Amino acid sequence: MDLKSNEPFWLIKNGLLATYPSLHQDKTCDILIVGGGITGALIAHQCVSMGKNCILIDKREIANGSSAATTSMLQYEIDKPLYQLMELIGTEGATACYDACGKAIDKIGLLASKIRSKAGFRVKDSLYYASRKKDIPWLEQEFNARKSAGFKVIWLTAEEIGKRYGLRDTFGGILSKQGGSIDAFCFAHELLLNSVKQGLEIFDKTELIGVKHNARTNVATLSTGVKIRAKKIIYCIGYETVGMIPEKFVDLLSTFAIVSEVDVSLYQRYKDLLIWNTSDPYLYMRTTDDGRFLIGGEDEEFRDPAKRDALVEKKSIKLEGAFHKIFNKPFYTDFSWAGTFGVTKDGLPYIGEHKAFKNSYFVCGFGGNGITFSVTGMEMVAYWLEKKTHPLAGWFKFGR
Ligand SMILES: Cc1cc2nc3c(=O)[nH]c(=O)nc-3n(C[C@H](O)[C@H](O)[C@H](O)COP(=O)(O)OP(=O)(O)OC[C@H]3O[C@@H](n4cnc5c(N)ncnc54)[C@H](O)[C@@H]3O)c2cc1C
Secondary structure, three states, X not given: OOOEOOOOHHHHHHOOOOOOOOOOOOEEEXXXXXXXXXXXXXXXXXXXXXXXXEEEEOOOOOOOOHHHOOOOEEEOOOOOOHHHHHHHHOHHHHHXXXXXXXXXXXXXXXXXXXXXXXXXXXXXXXXXXXOOHHHHHHHHHHHHHHHHOOOOEEEEOHHHHHHHHOOOOOOOEEEEXXXXXXXXXXXXXXXXXXXXXXXXXXXXXXXXXXXXXXXXXXXXXXXXXXXXXXXXXXXXXXXXXXXXXXXXXXXXXXXXXXXXXXXXXXXXXXXXXXXXXXXXXXXXXXXXXXXXEEEEEEEEOOOOHHHHHHOHHHHHHHHHHHHHHHHOOOOOEEEEEEEEEEEOOOOOOEEEEEOOEEEEEEEEOOOOOHHHHHHHHHHHHHHHHOOOOOOOHHXXXXXX
């Protein structure tokens, strides 16, 4: 599956941060982690921290899947508004899911400081504003749901948003004290380099092409003609999981992003804020750690990579236009790209076991919270390895 167009900003900004060999001899390990994006990097960190003997493989270069294209907003807010998620799965479950995403942001901060990350993790406020007058009633309902659930939110009127942040074209919105951003491509590399020091073996350009499940071991066959025997396999293969799981569980679509030239004044004003709105599809914005402004959105409900990439220029112009409408300033694009994106029925990820795969676990952080979900996945993997049931397991399981 072609997950992204050619020029995602992070690949160019960071270059080749690390390179690993492909695998050409049989191996044995406790845990085989398949996929070396941000999810695989987090899960590998968890497993080696628990003293497990692990091997990680990736069919591409490390972090060259969706983790190279992501815009890496870290949000406690899930694509499905809290009040709607409460209607779907109940107050307790919905609040727990929002809460887990909030805690995941803190966890990323702790991890980043522990490994002395240079991936630009930054704690930010988050502004979710109504871009259409008709959205105000449900956004107020959302505000009340979040407030009752104990999240730190304040309501800002259109005038207050204009005064504080200089945004035009809003009708009011929710300001939350919980958000962040990071360069996920760089962070994935840093986490993996750190895990290598603790014994993780990494092989890229090494694709898993088949698995045989025996009573105690899984025998993985690789594209390089060799095998890995592993007690357990953890699949962190992002949107390509759709090729493995027999039933349909996620809708794949195309999404677009642009990043500006370095702009000191824009950076200074917005460096501590995530911005997103109620448009359909929604528009989202943040600064990058090297002083640029990033905008994403303009989703299209198809996955065809050729059709997607052919739209990059047109979508960039639309995103620039949206910026101009909101900020009354021109936007000077330096890089634009497109990527595949996955949306689930309830905005929640799929993390857990699947009946068709023995001794195996899937961590599929889908939706706008892909990264924070994968952080929760670390904790869930720890529970699974200790044969315990994680409190969120029921909300995230396959077949729910
Ligand atoms: C434009 C865009 C914007 C986004 N914005 C946000 C955002 O603001 N916040 C957020 O949280 N999320 C966002 N997301 C989602 C986020 O990017 C993903 O959730 C995240 O990158 C998924 O990481 P991953 O490691 O699971 O998948 P990937 O990065 O795709 O990694 C999976 C890896 O598995 C490897 N692989 C697949 N099959 C095999 C196999 N058979 N054998 C070996 N290796 C295999 C692939 O090569 C790949 O490297 C965005 C996504 C896009 C595209």
